[in-house]
Amino acid sequence: MKRAAAALLGGVLFGLGLAVSGMVRPETVLDFLHLRDMGLLLVLGGAAGVSLLAFQLAPRLLGRPAFGGSFEPHPGRLSGRTFAGAAIFGAGWGLCGVCPGPAVAGLGAGLTALLWSVAGLALGAWLHGLYQELAG
Amino acid sequence: MAALFPHGWIHYLAGGLLIGCGVSLIYLCTGVAAGTSSFFSAQWSWFSRLGFFRQERWREERGWRLIYAAGLVAGALLWRLETGVCLTTSVEPRRLLVGGLLAGFGARLSGGCTAGHGICGLASLKKESFVAVPVFLLTAILVARLLP
Numbered sequence: 001m002k003r004a005a006a007a008l009l010g011g012v013l014f015g016l017g018l019a020v021s022g023m024v025r026p027e028t029v030l031d032f033l034h035l036r037d038m039g040l041l042l043v044l045g046g047a048a049g050v051s052l053l054a055f056q057l058a059p060r061l062l063g064r065p066a067f068g069g070s071f072e073p074h075p076g077r078l079s080g081r082t083f084a085g086a087a088i089f090g091a092g093w094g095l096c097g098v099c100p101g102p103a104v105a106g107l108g109a110g111l112t113a114l115l116w117s118v119a120g121l122a123l124g125a126w127l128h129g130l131y132q133e134l135a136g
Numbered sequence: 137m138a139a140l141f142p143h144g145w146i147h148y149l150a151g152g153l154l155i156g157c158g159v160s161l162i163y164l165c166t167g168v169a170a171g172t173s174s175f176f177s178a179q180w181s182w183f184s185r186l187g188f189f190r191q192e193r194w195r196e197e198r199g200w201r202l203i204y205a206a207g208l209v210a211g212a213l214l215w216r217l218e219t220g221v222c223l224t225t226s227v228e229p230r231r232l233l234v235g236g237l238l239a240g241f242g243a244r245l246s247g248g249c250t251a252g253h254g255i256c257g258l259a260s261l262k263k264e265s266f267v268a269v270p271v272f273l274l275t276a277i278l279v280a281r282l283l284p
Contacts, residue, residue, distance in 0.1 A: 006165035007200045011207020012214065013158030014251075019215035021151020022143075026227045033280035038140045039148040044254055046152020047159065051259035054160030055169070065167035074169055076247055076257075078264040085246025086253070086268035089239050090275025095283065096227055096235025099250045100172040100243060103236065104205050108212030110222035116229045117236035124240020125176035129188040131245070 002067040015105040017047070024106035024114075026097030033094055092124070158211075159255055162204075169260055171252025172208070173243035175201045246272075 021043045022028040032040035059071040093099050098106075098117040106114040137145065162170045178201045180186070181194035216222060225232075243249035246268050248257055253272075257265025 003166050004200055004203050006162050007170070007204040008207040008210075010158040010162035010165075010170060011204040012211040013161065013207075014155050015158075015208035015211025015213075016215055017151040017154030017156075017158065017211070018208070019151075019212040020154060021148050023151065024212055025223050026225050026232070030227075030280060033277050035277070037142055039143065039145065042141075042145055042148040043152035043155065044250070046149050047155035047255045048258045050153055050156025051159045051163070051255050054156075054163055055256070055259040056261075058164050062164070065163070065165055067165045069167040071163075071167045073260050073262070076262055076264050078267060081245050082247060082264045082268055083271055085242045085244070086271035087242070087275045089242030089246055089249060090272035091279045092235045092238025092240070092242055093250075093272065094235075094276035094279030095238065096232045097280075098227075098232060098236060099239055100175065101208060101249070101251050104172065104175070105208040105212040106223070108209035108214075109216050111225055113225050113227070113229060113232060116232035117239075120233040120236020120238075121173070121240035122176050122179070124237040124242070125173070125244050126180055126184065126186075127237075128241050128244035129177065129180060129184065129186045131241075132188045133186050 003069075006067060014101065015108060017043075018102050018105045019109050024102045024109045024111060026102075026114075029093070029097035029099075029102070033097065092120075155255065159251070159259075163256075169252070169256035170204060171248050171256055172205075173240065173249040173252055175205050176240055177244055178202075242272075 018024050023043055031037040100121055103114050103117040103121055162168055178194045178198040180189040181198050253265040253268040
């Protein structure tokens with residue numbers, strides 16, 4: 001219950017930030033990708049900067065998360081899929097200016113057209129599941 | 137400054153800090169590095185018969201990821217109610233759909249998107265994120281430039 005409340009409140013702050021910065025609008029992202037406005041780097045840098053402090057200091061200062069669980073990092077490994085996936089993700093992002101967070105949050109800001117991207121993202125995630133099933 | 141940020145820069149920084157606070161809050165409370173692309177994979181576990189989506193991992197995550205997504209919508213809705221601005225986009229539906237499909241597949245294959253790799257991964261100093269972020273930034277810039 002407390003974990004759900006944290007997810008909700010964290011989501012609200014995240015969605016608010018995406019709206020305040022204008023990142024929910026594909027045009028803002030495309031302006032950056034066409035190098036007309038460097039705003040996206042400031043958003044990414046600000047968000048990663050705050051998170052860097054939290055992610056690096058919390059395990060040392062708190063020991064364990066406030067509502068249970070542990071600070072053990074999610075296991076990840078560097079492979080060809082990291083490269084290929086990032087390139088495919090970048091191609092899609094460059095094509096439409098929408099990534100997963102803004103696609104969902106944008107619906108709250110009135111961008112109902114982003115339902116197309118939500119459908120695309122869901123389909124892409126399903127194809128990935130199928131790919132994992134077939135390729136192992 | 138005006139050349140780099142023709143629409144001003146304070147709202148970008150403020151938005152980025154808010155996003156960082158949201159991600160940090162979830163991490164401090166639960167220890168979860170909350171990306172956003174996993175939302176889509178986790179939700180398939182409600183419907184799909186594919187073995188990949190029937191893993192325990194997705195069943196455990198799908199509930200709170202749905203709540204997290206509801207929070208994303210609610211946060212942007214709050215902004216819309218406060219400002220009275222209802223945004224629209226002129227990007228064509230087929231582009232939104234195909235771009236979303238590629239972004240969804242690629243993010244899951246790579247293990248993260250702009251949030252999972254770009255924010256959480258960099259903040260965790262994960263080496264795969266330090267590879268993924270420049271790769272997707274450069275690819276996106278290239279694709280946006282090459283397309284009409």
